[in-house]
Amino acid sequence: MVQKILVVLGLSVFLSACGIQSIPQAKNATEASLAEVTNQYKRRADLIPALVESVKGFAKQESAVLVGVTEARAKATAMNIDPTKVTPEKLVEFQQAQGQLSQALGRLMMITENYPQLKSDQNFRDLQAQLEGTENRITVARQRYIESINTFNNLVTVPPTNFTNMIFYRHEKMPQWDVSAEEKATVEKAPEVKF
Numbered sequence: 001m002v003q004k005i006l007v008v009l010g011l012s013v014f015l016s017a018c019g020i021q022s023i024p025q026a027k028n029a030t031e032a033s034l035a036e037v038t039n040q041y042k043r044r045a046d047l048i049p050a051l052v053e054s055v056k057g058f059a060k061q062e063s064a065v066l067v068g069v070t071e072a073r074a075k076a077t078a079m080n081i082d083p084t085k086v087t088p089e090k091l092v093e094f095q096q097a098q099g100q101l102s103q104a105l106g107r108l109m110m111i112t113e114n115y116p117q118l119k120s121d122q123n124f125r126d127l128q129a130q131l132e133g134t135e136n137r138i139t140v141a142r143q144r145y146i147e148s149i150n151t152f153n154n155l156v157t158v159p160p161t162n163f164t165n166m167i168f169y170r171h172e173k174m175p176q177w178d179v180s181a182e183e184k185a186t187v188e189k190a191p192e193v194k195f
Contacts, residue, residue, distance in 0.1 A: 019161030023169055026152040030174060033145035040138045051130055055123040142177055149174045 153173045156165040165171055 019155055019164040020168065023152075023155050023161060023165055023171065026148065026155050027171065030145070030148040030152045033141070033148040037138070037141040037145050040134070040141045044134045044138065047130065047134060051127050055127050058123050146177050149176055 152171075155161045156169070156171045157173055
């Protein structure tokens with residue numbers, strides 16, 4: 001009876017220290033790490049186009065106001081009135097040009113009063129920060145995946161846990177994170193953001 005208890009205790013110590021649980025846990029951690037990498041790529045695919053469109057929208061609106069001011073100013077300053085040769089038609093044209101400039105300046109003043117710094121400037125900075133943050137998240141997720149593969153591979157190839165793997169699981173060593181030859185040329189270059 002004592003021998004059976006000692007055998008059971010010895011076997012449980014052996015099994016608890018030989019990777020019977022750590023190998024499946026490491027495999028699960030590796031799969032979860034890969035899912036996180038995929039999640040971060042999905043986040044980037046969803047977030048970046050929406051941010052770019054938002055920035056484009058603000059830049060377009062502000063650009064339209066600034067272009068309107070510039071064009072109205074050009075018309076107003078291009079039109080000269082000679083007081084000695086003024087006609088009612090020339091005076092109306094001059095007043096219209098000045099009115100267009102006043103309206104354009106009014107829109108510009110409204111924007112600058114509501115937004116002391118133009119929104120597109122801050123949006124460009126926010127986009128830049130989001131791009132950097134997103135790329136950092138992807139890098140961290142990939143690094144964690146690489147580390148989890150390393151842990152798993154050590155468990156299935158290094159004694160004593162590899163004995164448990166050979167007897168119970170027969171898992172193969174997992175390949176490390178890598179990119180295809182085609183991708184290697186493009187991954188070294190950051191993606192372009194076009195406006």
